[in-house]
Amino acid sequence: MEALPMIKSCRLALVLAAVVMSSSPAVASADLARSKACIACHHAERRVIGPAYTAIAARYADDSAAVGALADKVIAGGSGSWGQMPMPPQSNLSREEAETLVRWILSHR
Numbered sequence: 011m012e013a014l015p016m017i018k019s020c021r022l023a024l025v026l027a028a029v030v031m032s033s034s035p036a037v038a039s040a041d042l043a044r045s046k047a048c049i050a051c052h053h054a055e056r057r058v059i060g061p062a063y064t065a066i067a068a069r070y071a072d073d074s075a076a077v078g079a080l081a082d083k084v085i086a087g088g089s090g091s092w093g094q095m096p097m098p099p100q101s102n103l104s105r106e107e108a109e110t111l112v113r114w115i116l117s118h119r
């Protein structure tokens with residue numbers, strides 16, 4: 011008898027955990043973008059200093075080599091793809107973090 015409420019709340023906890031886990035990659039990437047200050051120059055839908063994530067995603071939609079190339083560019087910095095304004099090197103990023111962020115940016119469609 012007494013076990014029933016316990017079982018119910020355990021089930022609820024499992025469901026909640028599943029929901030949190032299934033949404034965590036996007037949330038984690040958004041947090042990473044915030045903590046690495048990408049958001050100082052980038053916005054999801056509009057140009058700020060750098061291009062919008064949706065514009066980047068549209069441009070590289072059919073480019074299977076984009077993740078690696080863009081991860082390199084984020085770390086090294088560069089200009090000329092979107093205008094004269096350069097992106098400074100984001101050297102506080104590991105290669106893995108850069109790829110995670112690029113994959114997340116390319117999912118903005």
Ligand code: HEC
Nearest residue numbers: 046048051059060088089090091092093095096097100111
């Ligand atoms: C100081 C401003 C600034 C910051 C901070 C910044 N960016 Fe950028 N970003 C730019 C600019 C400007 C461009 C356009 C460069 C160009 O025209 O080649 C750009 C371009 C890009 C591109 C597209 C590159 C291409 O060749 O198409 C990606 C992807 C990108 N940024 C990701 C990031 C990520 C991830 C971060 C955070 C780790 C970040 N940026 C931080 C200014 C910034």
